[in-house]
Amino acid sequence: MKNLIPLLVVFLILLLAGGCSESSTSPESPPSQHSTLYYFTWSDYVDAGVVAKFEETRGVRVVIDTFSSNEELLAKVQTGMTGYDVVVPSDFMAGIMGRLGLLAELDLEKISRVQDLEPHLRQLSFDPTNRFAIPYLWGTVGMGYNADVVTETPTSWEALWDPKFSGRISLLNDEREVFGMALQTLGYSLNSVDPQAIQQAKHKLMRQKPLVKAYTSEQFDQLLVAGEVVLAHAWGGPIARAMREHPSIRYALPEEGGMMWTDCLAVLASSRQQALAMDFINYLLDEEVALATTRRLLFASANRHVRDRLPEDIRTNTAVYPPNDMLTRMEWLEDVQEAIRYYDRAWTELKVH
Amino acid sequence: MLNHRSDTSFAFPVKVSLLSAGLFLGLFFFLPLILVFGVSLASRGMYGGITWIVTWENYQRVFDPLVGMIFLRSLFLAGLTTLICAVVGFPLAYCLSRASKPWQLILLTLVMIPFWTNFLVRTYAWVLILRADGILNSLLIGVGLLDAPLSLLFTDLSVFVGLVYGYLPFMVLPLVVAIERIPPQLEDAAFDLYASMGGMFRHVLLPLSTPGFLAGGVLVFIPSLGAFITPYLLGGGQNMMLGTFIQQEFLVARDWPFGSALSFGLMGTVLLTWFLLGRMSVEKEPS
Numbered sequence: 001m002k003n004l005i006p007l008l009v010v011f012l013i014l015l016l017a018g019g020c021s022e023s024s025t026s027p028e029s030p031p032s033q034h035s036t037l038y039y040f041t042w043s044d045y046v047d048a049g050v051v052a053k054f055e056e057t058r059g060v061r062v063v064i065d066t067f068s069s070n071e072e073l074l075a076k077v078q079t080g081m082t083g084y085d086v087v088v089p090s091d092f093m094a095g096i097m098g099r100l101g102l103l104a105e106l107d108l109e110k111i112s113r114v115q116d117l118e119p120h121l122r123q124l125s126f127d128p129t130n131r132f133a134i135p136y137l138w139g140t141v142g143m144g145y146n147a148d149v150v151t152e153t154p155t156s157w158e159a160l161w162d163p164k165f166s167g168r169i170s171l172l173n174d175e176r177e178v179f180g181m182a183l184q185t186l187g188y189s190l191n192s193v194d195p196q197a198i199q200q201a202k203h204k205l206m207r208q209k210p211l212v213k214a215y216t217s218e219q220f221d222q223l224l225v226a227g228e229v230v231l232a233h234a235w236g237g238p239i240a241r242a243m244r245e246h247p248s249i250r251y252a253l254p255e256e257g258g259m260m261w262t263d264c265l266a267v268l269a270s271s272r273q274q275a276l277a278m279d280f281i282n283y284l285l286d287e288e289v290a291l292a293t294t295r296r297l298l299f300a301s302a303n304r305h306v307r308d309r310l311p312e313d314i315r316t317n318t319a320v321y322p323p324n325d326m327l328t329r330m331e332w333l334e335d336v337q338e339a340i341r342y343y344d345r346a347w348t349e350l351k352v353h
Numbered sequence: 354m355l356n357h358r359s360d361t362s363f364a365f366p367v368k369v370s371l372l373s374a375g376l377f378l379g380l381f382f383f384l385p386l387i388l389v390f391g392v393s394l395a396s397r398g399m400y401g402g403i404t405w406i407v408t409w410e411n412y413q414r415v416f417d418p419l420v421g422m423i424f425l426r427s428l429f430l431a432g433l434t435t436l437i438c439a440v441v442g443f444p445l446a447y448c449l450s451r452a453s454k455p456w457q458l459i460l461l462t463l464v465m466i467p468f469w470t471n472f473l474v475r476t477y478a479w480v481l482i483l484r485a486d487g488i489l490n491s492l493l494i495g496v497g498l499l500d501a502p503l504s505l506l507f508t509d510l511s512v513f514v515g516l517v518y519g520y521l522p523f524m525v526l527p528l529v530v531a532i533e534r535i536p537p538q539l540e541d542a543a544f545d546l547y548a549s550m551g552g553m554f555r556h557v558l559l560p561l562s563t564p565g566f567l568a569g570g571v572l573v574f575i576p577s578l579g580a581f582i583t584p585y586l587l588g589g590g591q592n593m594m595l596g597t598f599i600q601q602e603f604l605v606a607r608d609w610p611f612g613s614a615l616s617f618g619l620m621g622t623v624l625l626t627w628f629l630l631g632r633m634s635v636e637k638e639p640s
Contacts, residue, residue, distance in 0.1 A: 069604060071604045071605055072604055074400065074607070096400055173590040209591075213504075214507040214589030214590060214591065215591065216589060227485055228484050228506065338399075344605075344608070348593060352422050352593050
């Protein structure tokens with residue numbers, strides 16, 4: 001009966017689509033003496049102490065469930081009956097979910113911490129007035145490297161094409177990130193919707209493929225620590241954590257600009273605990289709470305007061321906080337709408353040849 | 354199966370069990386299958402939802418040469434996995450079925466024990482074994498066979514090793530059953546008639562264990578064809594396989610209709626293989 005497994009996978013996805021199945025963490029029946037808040041977030045994105053304190057002070061229970069990609073979050077939320085209250089979409093996905101009517105309008109009077117946002121995280125194009133989402137943690141995409149082997153600091157994405165490191169380079173396993181990086185080296189925007197530009201990027205990536213050890217979004221930090229790769233296209237946070245295990249690991253941002261992202265806090269329109277959810281968001285953005293979160297996760301906080309209170313080694317680590325002069329040069333990933341088809345096709349071609 | 358009975362009126366308990374089996378299949382197999390088929394005829398919504406515009410386009414895309422290459426690669430790797438499982442599994446199954454009873458129990462338990470651990474964990478274990486500073490490379494360097502570590506992880510080879518490891522028991526168990534049915538006296542008889550070791554294997558063991566090979570072959574080939582975890586973790590995202598491709602369509606490209614059509618393409622391939630194997634076994638059956 002092993003042969004049914006691929007079928008079963010599709011089948012489970014469809015069950016979810018039909019809303020016939022409820023995940024194990026969905027609410028039982030709403031009226032209980034303790035209210036329960038369902039928090040749907042990225043894996044390894046929570047400081048347990050912070051959540052425990054919220055539970056204690058508010059007399060509620062917080063149930064945490066995790067996802068590993070924005071698309072997974074969207075797919076789950078689109079089924080309608082998830083039971084989650086607070087979710088953490090990234091910038092462009094917050095825009096999509098807002099437009100699809102999946103997010104509740106935030107009550108900014110209750111979320112007073114919106115005043116404390118970092119200046120560069122205000123009035124972002126996907127939600128300029130924080131109607132649906134408030135930036136929570138943010139960071140960059142750049143290059144993690146092992147300074148024992150990569151002795152010259154990489155200054156450009158072109159380092160990822162350096163034959164010296166053949167077989168010891170890893171890229172993120174994400175079509176937009178990888179193509180965005182290649183598009184930047186060619187002088188295009190990482191949000192290009194021009195099929196010609198995407199083709200050019202594909203050819204460039206095909207030349208790079210023989211040098212690439214792996215396309216992975218989950219294992220690059222471990223591979224770097226283990227010495228399997230020496231140069232990794234990477235998110236800053238995991239690299240900052242890898243530095244603690246391996247002192248010769250460094251992080252560099254490319255002169256082409258690189259990419260900036262922010263994960264946002266939002267409340268689902270279907271949430272039955274809107275007031276509690278807003279309270280939770282305000283709590284997570286609180287200076288003390290945000291400080292504890294950043295110290296543990298090593299992702300930069302959207303609360304502008306946090307940075308000055310962090311220990312020197314975190315505050316000056318470019319994998320956590322990029323240098324100020326880089327901020328203006330970085331690009332945000334935007335939804336490319338129908339052009340995603342060109343990316344899909346080119347990505348598949350890259351992976352087949 | 355009950356089709357050898359001449360009368361078609363079953364006793365009450367049989368009726369109940371047939372009904373419940375039918376209900377189970379209908380509810381948990383055919384209904385979802387129909388749902389998937391329905392989705393495969395729809396169109397992709399802008400943000401990954403489904404738009405109910407009926408189209409054959411998704412099936413046309415399945416026959417795209419690019420997708421064909423993914424099918425061919427997966428077929429090749431699944432075929433090779435099945436072959437190696439058969440070659441490695443046969444001696445093991447033979448020893449198992451010819452061992453004395455207590456030993457047989459111990460050996461069978463040893464074959465089954467890995468199943469007590471989650472498949473994902475076992476696949477991750479291969480990452481630790483195969484990587485540059487992993488167990489295998491350290492061992493080979495330690496005994497002086499190598500100077501520098503071999504690049505083993507994230508290659509087609511590591512995917513292949515993972516598949517063979519994962520599905521070998523599915524080949525061994527049916528083979529044990531088949532070989533146990535062959536009386537050892539037949540082997541002695543062959544030797545008495547001056548058969549060599551190879552001759553005995555070719556003319557006695559191999560033909561008589563064909564049902565085991567076929568059953569094991571199906572059990573290994575089909576899951577390796579659609580395998581997802583192994584190519585995802587051990588393949589380093591380098592080369593697209595069917596399982597990873599379908600996952601990409603559902604979760605990354607947000608194209609559920611095309612993903613569903615691909616799943617039907619996979620099912621079609623599996624059914625075709627099954628049909629061909631079935632014909633082979635009918636031809637092989639002694640009349």
